Amino acid sequence: MNILVAPDSFKGSATAKEVGEAMKCGILKACSTASVDVLPMADGGEGTMINLVEAFNGSIVEVETKDPLGRPTLGQYGIIENNSLAIIELSSVSGLNKIQVNELNPYITSTFGTGQLIVDALKKEIRQFIICLGGSATNDGGVGILKALGYRFLNKNREEIADGGLALNNLDIIDESCVLPAVHESTFHIACDVQSPLTGIDGASFVFGPQKGASLEMSRELDNALESFSNYIEIHKNKYIKGIPGSGAAGGAAGGLLAFLNAYLHPGIQLVIDVVNFEEKIKNNTFDLLLTGEGKIDGQTAFGKLISGVSEMANKFNLPTLAIAGTIEGNLKPLYQKGLTAAFSITDGPMSLEETMANTLRLIEKQTEQIFRLYTIMK
Secondary structure (H helix, E strand, C coil), X not given: CEEEECCCCEXXXXXXXXXXXXXXXHXXXXXXXXXXXXXXXXXXXXXXXXXHHHHCCCEEEEEEEECCCCCEEEEEEEEECCCCEEEEECHHHHEHHHCCHHXXXXXXXXXXXXXXXXXXXXXXCCCEEEEECCCECCCCCCHHHHHHCCCEEECCCCCECCCCCHHHHHCCEEECCCCCHHHHCCEEEEECCCCCCCCCXXXXXXXXXXXXXXXXXXXXXXXXXXXXXXXXXXXXXXCCCCCXXXXXXXXXXXXXXXHHCCEEEECHHHHHHHHCCHHHHHHCCCCCEEEEEEEEECCCCCCCCHHHHHHHHHHHCCCCEEEEEEEECCCXXXXXXXXXXXXXXXXXXXXXXXXXXHCHHHHHHHHHHHHHHHHHHHC
16 A cells, blocks of 8 residues: 655644654554655645755755844745755744734834845855745835845935835835846745735735734825835836735735746745645555645635645545644535545544644544554455
8 A cells, every 4th residue: 555645734733744754653553564655745835944845855044134123033944956946934034923013013024034045045056946925024015135135225315215114105216236146047936825916905015914013004004105116116117016916925025026036926835736746746656545634624724725735636646635634623625625535633532722732743643543544444
């Protein structure tokens, strides 16, 4: 029996690789002759970097950089595929997790630190990038990133505008004469799982601004600032970005990168599936079953999450898919329609979230063993 194990991380508890190894142990306890391949996966959101690094036996680079408020902080990014591809999570240095709740202020928070991670990779001769958006504390249209790469954003007095989303109201000209040459030699694949445009009532400022500390009035001003930014881009770059679905991701960072870099937007799970050659792996191997999982399965899992993506791909090749999760709730019918065969919770009795998280790997191994004891009999 050949089994492919392809889980996401159980956030806050275990990495995808740790989850996969626990699943493998459970399978082998139930069927010692089984052949088990472990492929750590991700959906393009938080945790994608470490999961892909582990999947490819890559490396992690630590860099002194700046947090959203310009303070020194330590950031990380991953390198895979023979040191040719860098994976950067914007939240690593520009995320909500980097500042206190009482410090949230999208008027002034910046993505500059994320740009510093890119610069470090460029200096290592890397020219292919995956940028994972999500969890940002910013609303600056990616201008902080672009500043780090050498773009200069100037006001009418030819002075550099301040950091943050509000300062875009003062933008008069963008000077590209100091941009690092390596930037133009590079390709940036952006993992994005939101459809929000850059501006408007469904855009970055109004939809995501409140979780970053913006009041309704602040959201209006930030939206106006991004509108000015997009108008400049339309006039001077001949690019219409504000209406592109997903351009509002990470406080408009997706839109800014699309406008100035050789960048492409991708659904996060599809990008990961392509990077790990998931389709080719299941197409060219005689797997009997796919086992996947993540921390929570609910009604939203069918929309851009890992289990949805791998189930749909496996279904193309008539490969049954089982999933396990810390908790399961809501209507799973959309997942079954995509190809998921069944889902199981790892909890084996009444227990708190804290207890479940503290015992995640043991519970995963135990539940996987029970599933496969039943599966081998049914088979």
